[in-house]
Amino acid sequence: MSKKLIFLIALGFISYSNAQDKAEQALQNFEQKYPQEKIHLLFNKSSYVAGENLWFKSFVFDGYNRSTISSNLFVELYDRNKTPISKTIFPLYNGEGSGSLSLPETLKEDVYYIRAYTTWMANFNEDFQLIQPIAVYNPSSNEKLVSDTTSPWTATVFPESGTFIDGINTKFAVRLQSNGITPSDWNGYVIDSENPDVKIASFKGFDQNVGAFSLTPKSGRRYQLIVQDDKGIKQNIDLPTISASGINLQVKSKTNAITYSIKSKNYQHSSYKVLGTINNQLVYKAQIHNLSNEAVYSIPTDKLVNGILQLTVFDDKEQVVAKRLCFVQPESLKINKPSVQYTSLNDTPHEANTFTIAKNPSYSSYSVVVLDGESQDAEEERSLLSTLWLTGDITSKIYTPAQYFAKNHNAEALDALLISEKWKRFDWNTLISGSYPAIKYTPESYLSYKGKISGQPSGSSDLNFISKTDQDSGTKLYQVSTDASGNFTFNNLIFEGTMKFFYQLSGKQKTSHPVNAYVQPSYAFIPYKSNLPAGGFQLVERPSNDPLPTEVAKAVETKNFQKSLNEKTNTIEEIILKGQRKDDKRKLNQQLSSSLFRSNNEEIFDFVNDNKALVAGSNILQFLEGRVAGFRLQMQNGSYVPILRGGVTPIFLNEVKIDPSLVTNISVADVAMIKVIKDYFSGAGPGGGVQAIAIYTRQGGDIKLSEEELKLLPGLKYITLNGYDKEAVFNNAVYENVSLKNIAKDTRTTLYWNPYLETKANEPTTVKFYNNDDTKSHTLLVIGFDENDTPLYYHETRP
Template identity: 60%
Template structure:
């Protein structure tokens, strides 16, 4: 959660008796500032797969309740049920979002597999908070098949509100079901006095497959038992906690207007000072400390809070934790920005063209769009973007279909009961108040980073200048210079490229023979071994009989797999690029033509002086003046008569045709000579240690000549190095019916009709989605996701349309 959000949350503290910070508040402030908590949501292009298919995914990485600025690389791994790693890949994150694919090998046996996703920063904390998503992979040729595990026994646990059960105080209990397989959907329970087992004191019916609730006012000396039954005759009996004759009980009610709480007590000495702290995402939002706290109720207004989990903790005078409670803020008033679908042109005829537009929204940076056959299931049906953001990203216990708690017809009473069974596990109060915080072993590196060491005749080469030469198609040879430190080391940070990149190197000193020079590179990032256990699934493997036939779903996947192979073969490269909606526009082509590999930034703003009308720049003597106001966060300061550009308060370097220049030289550049200006707001490798604050790169209409090596044979005469970058995503290809290349496809049963993880929002016009029907669909399931960073609000649409 950003500091901007903190500023208006802390206003609520004035409702309490706030004095100097105590130990808990200080510890919480340190933890919040120094240990941001990332969590990841993955959405797949469909729910289940067949061996030999591609799995495409989109990732959202959050820090609390906003997109995370911490990490720029996402590590994705695939495991089988025996925890054997099948695949591992790394993908870039831009403003907390990324996408990619995993090829599921043809040889995979039918079973449950697990997609693990994490950032290096997340590896510093409890491994349970990393993302582990089970997927079903079918394979009709496997000797075993998957069947639902509905024979596994379930267990029930009872949780009194705030963890206390005190004589004479009415207490709400939540009953939680857990199982390695499926829990029952229809179940109930009742409470009896152990001495009178035939008399029911209270009864209840489960809300869902996770939880139920009841209330009970206990009496000292009584022993209470809970009996839980399902409709199949299974039963479990458990003793409720012993009744205490003294203590403090925290009661909480969450409504759309406020979170109300009170402290009930029994046999507590008067004059004792208690403190209640409320926090969201590890940040303080409310505090009250008083000797009269037991005498009144309190209300935390929710009009300035966001949706999410609120934790209330009760402390005594010595700051011991007496009671805790989790609840959800505004459970029946979910702040979701729902995109507007417009200009619907739908045709249910086989292979017909369909389209719609997403209404203009200036706050949205872009959307992820998935269109499925209306009868198909999505990974969002079980764990949605909303449930990850607001629930499972911070609650790691097994929850059956957590997405159900944030649908339009959700049961907020069930959600409250679910949270009553949970505790906040991002940190432990006692531990952080003792000054013990997580050990940071992994720092978030900017994109792809490498360490290099230069040696001459086997000895380190300190403070040595070395040239790196990149031979780029259509760009000529780009030359960059690096310098080693006192131990002969240098680093390349913020590299953004896919697959592999080759370059040559030579020392600046021509007297040193190249045979005596050795450069060794090693990645400055690493995949982190998975130490934990895989979660249980709702399926087991059973032997496949010779007469067993594939299910209708598997048959469909088999046909789709064959169809997709035919689609891929028939699509030419040009058509494929067109199909995935990534046709290069002129500005992108210019950027790729002029920019070298070290001047690629994931977060960059490009001004095209060749294809766009930027004539207004000609009215400025210094192009930096023209840039101000056109780039968010860019300011200018005058120093010795020169304009010094700054981004977010940090001075940025200026480059002319990728050669660093002094700010005084910018005024000598005529705007008529400029082909492109690029403002990089993030790490980029061309900065060589100084690239963390970004750059302003100016390219002239002869861009690529300055700073280039004219002799194209030079690299071949030098030693070459190959570095691996991000894994390249396989394009998602859909047919374009009406095109002769696709008309010969015999059968089309695709479940995924459209997949675009990066549909750019248009600033002045709606964004268009076009797709072609399969042979059967009569309705379409449309899922649109994004995030409004200005209002800390998820953008979400998940509905069927006809």
């Protein structure tokens, strides 16, 4: 369960009877048992050509925090007919992961769709899964993609809180939708059907999504809205029928408070209940006895997070009478921003540029992308912030949602947009009736398999699996137990590609009868049932000698450049580029620690590959003091107690919790790795933990088989299991390499890509990237999360 950053505010609260508490009780049950995940994919660029690789960094959230629910991310590629082209699976560590998709050379030019989801998300509405259209160009195709500017648009009107009542001034949102591109320049006005020549109210659209106006209706009148674009295309929309009675909820979101008023006419109950929810969690509750049209109520925002607040008004029968969405503090976004300093910046072809990110011990890694400043930027269309705070919870099509959280964003436009939306994560009436989602799929523990053996002795058995890869001379032993029928589970595996697992019964359980193991994955790709959305493009016949758009021409040249770059760098003995391939330390971490002891915020001390070894007789905990920010030793009852960030830190030896006093009994010569965990990890037991010191001995992970034992492995039976899909290596061109002097034309739009840029707590983080042939400006994107999951976000273009 994610950390809670929002608090219940109760105003005018008086105890309710059990019947009147149904809504709160139902919501609490839903929020605790049915957490909701959402996904953002950061792409290395916005469009592609057939034959390229597509790289992405994945962020999976549980509400507004990185999710610890799922450990696997499923990513699929479809054509416009929903025919699957590829299906891949990648691991998640504390809600983050990365991967790549290969776009076949044979793909015809068209719009394709990336689907991303977790197994847990498949229990809920498919509309909340990520479906991302991407344009894939192929100059050899007979048809080409063009923006769809001809599909008709439609306008819909939405009265604030859903009611339109005689004599109550009401704010309306006007929403545009289209299978193609909606107009950016449009306006509208309201007329009375009895006097059509007089404009009662008029407005200009805020953007391609929404506009707004206000109107005080009079009973018996019929109002009509006329909307027109800059091409003169018009639509006439009838406003809702005016009600003689009802309630209208009016909301204003300000920096210090959200204020609301409840206007009523000919509608009176003994009391009303107002509930406010953020991310399916109750954050506000009030009871109003004497309803007044002049009363204004205030919800302080100092204890609320940025996000969508749903205010709902119930009558004394606990029936919903009005509801409204608004955004908390739209003009005061709680985003951390790193201090970025360019130490060298130029526009000379192939020259190096260097910048630093100021040291900050709250961050163990960043996702960093540098783009040619003149190229298209996928984050300008859909940003991490817009996914986190808007589109991850709103299922309708929104054009360029990133604009609502960019510099100089229009808070009034965002408010109008939310008037036109409904919260679809749950429905109050459904919850109160006791109807909840049916849970069919449970999250896996990374790669999980179920199997059965035949030929075992009677009763349960222990089965040993020994893994060995061609790339790694190390071996690892796993032991699983079978039931009396020979069934077993094989969980918590993390490996790429395929791997052989040799197996045999353990110890005295060996039998002269042949033992055969049959294994199949416990996880599965889940079919997508919904229709794919419109992609915003049309296919038209490609004329002969048709010139390629600049962006497409660059992409074709970049594909050739990357091919030449890979061929040249593959001939170099040491081509491991910093931050792109797993170094020895990361490999050791994967060998020794299980996924339960993985965290996005961890500091690793490697005594296998690093010359800096522990000195015999030294104290392991004293070694960490002065090397780990916020760590100190405190003497308690004659023993040292580790303190990290003000709290006593548990110690694990080979992932078994031990008393701090036992650390001195560990032979430092046997220590292979020490890991200081500073964020959530699940290995601490029920509910997980947020910090730990994990000590691994040289016998803690790998096992060393004798030469005789290694010779016996080929004689054992084995199974071959499919692991995670391999992520292609992203080759950042390093022009200091002399072999790159005579290379194809460099038109790269992505100048630097690093989904996991590791930081050092006590010094700035340095990034070096190289220009293409004609770079004049750079767009820099830096994303990170601190221990409280507050987003760090930097998105700037510099000349």
